[in-house]
Amino acid sequence: MNNNYYAIVMAGGVGSRFWPVSTAEFPKQFHDMLGCGVTLLQKTFSRLEQLIPPENILILTNERYNDLVLEQLPKVHPNQILLEPAMRNTAPCILYATLKIQKLNPNAMMVVAPSDHWIENETAFIEDLQTAFDFCEKNDALMTLGIQPTFPNTGFGYIEFNKEDKNQIKKVQQFREKPDYETAKKFLESGNFLWNGGIFIWSVQSVLQAFERFQPQLLALFSEGIPTYNTQAESEFITQNYALAENISIDYAVMEHAENVFVLPARFDWNDLGTWGSLYDKLPKDVNENAIINSKVIIENASNNIIRSNAKKLIIVDGLNDFIIVDHNDVLLIYPKSKEQEIKSLIEKVK
């Protein structure tokens, strides 16, 4: 295993569209969303571990989730967990992690990976990741794995590459924000657009050069902490300075400006598990297309439902189609799949 390989796992999200299972106290990435016996974070860690030494995998998360990470990833040492004292989007925390890694190993290669996505074919993922690492080792490149779009999703950002580029790894023309439906349809038709899955690969050196060029202020803020990183003083520095960072995404801070951005069209399937509906798509179904997570069920005259509870629960459903049925602790949700985007707003009503 290559000791220069590092990963940053982004595990600070809240996953509010998966309420009531996912909550601010216990978000989606810490749940076994698919009922397969491991949580999304555990699945992400074990996937990365196939190529990256486990001690080189850093977890970026909110202070309140520190114990959850330690509990779910027994291989992870407390100093592999980077705690964000405030929500500042992806650029500040990626920069912070990068500077820590640079101090440990200036030749490091890094992958930034979300903690809450689903990838079925892990072998293809690892092969694509290796291809990207190899490219970034030889070139001053900021890379991303682009997801082959399967429908005109308006919830994702897109990556446009040059149509004429016949290389496996293609130069990115531009990042495109979430499009409307008509635009998304055109993206799919033109064939040179990929979904931005938030997976980035680069050398520490390349990404720090990009920060230097496009975000000198942010780099200055976090560089001041370098003497403290990986020491007892780090925590105090971060507590005092982290909130001063601009709230900005890595896409907007760096990727959209840089000219050395490349994309490898991913060969693995991918699902962002962003809503109950996308989770439904990933799950095995019964003859009537009902997807069951954990529950024991008696289902009659019911189809296309997603049903989730703890494993002890018996759920009897009759006469219901296209519903989300989730029983979790003291909440029972019976909600049309077509309104999955509105689940987020229920949280406010509950308060």
Add this chain to the structure above:
Amino acid sequence: MNNNYYAIVMAGGVGSRFWPVSTAEFPKQFHDMLGCGVTLLQKTFSRLEQLIPPENILILTNERYNDLVLEQLPKVHPNQILLEPAMRNTAPCILYATLKIQKLNPNAMMVVAPSDHWIENETAFIEDLQTAFDFCEKNDALMTLGIQPTFPNTGFGYIEFNKEDKNQIKKVQQFREKPDYETAKKFLESGNFLWNGGIFIWSVQSVLQAFERFQPQLLALFSEGIPTYNTQAESEFITQNYALAENISIDYAVMEHAENVFVLPARFDWNDLGTWGSLYDKLPKDVNENAIINSKVIIENASNNIIRSNAKKLIIVDGLNDFIIVDHNDVLLIYPKSKEQEIKSLIEKVK
């Protein structure tokens, strides 16, 4: 309070149409079905207590429910609970209770009352009960309180009285078994039919005479135990002999044969709480005709549902009409109200 007044509360049923709340381990009468803070048995007891000395109220139930009765009715002494070692319908247990009461008080007047029905107007009930007691004190009569039918229910037995009879208390012409829908409609049109709500009033003397005439074998069986009743030896006698009794209802054993049967048309409203639907009828509703028991709810685009859980549970329902939604321990039932009669059969499927 008249010390000659006694009651037998029938509390041995299972209420399987109220599954999953009502189970063989914890039947309907021991639940607070309406979410009013007391169980149906407690409500029945406190209703009878307004006219009958509490120590004269006997509870007939199955051995397995002894602890439940003692727990729910702290005023009841263990020797007020008559435990049926086997299911033998109503005639054997009523006879057994009657003989015990006779031994305590040969001048006793009795009411037999189900433990799991709902009566809103308790004052009217007590007045009707008093009228019946008064009649039975003066006459050798077997009385019943007949419920004014409100629709052609095919699930109840009916009591036919003479149309010409202008007395408040009417002579019964015959008991009629559960009719088909057309017959039930005719019953309602003719105006001299009442529902049989299983409430009977008589003197110990009158009912024992009826048993002597129509069920001499049954009377002989239980009379043999008289020396043991209300003594330490009672339990052993009952254990050894109860199962020998014929499985027969009081209607079929006595009421349908006797000529001295009278009915008082009840002035109180009544609900047998036989199904989730009849419970729904009794409950207060929100603007969209949803009936909620205990649950906290967020309801949108949903009407005519009955929703029940424990009081801690938050239930969010959207897009559902005419459903029974019951969350109870490890079972969640989401079932169309129109299929309430089939809930009973679910219990088999669950096994």
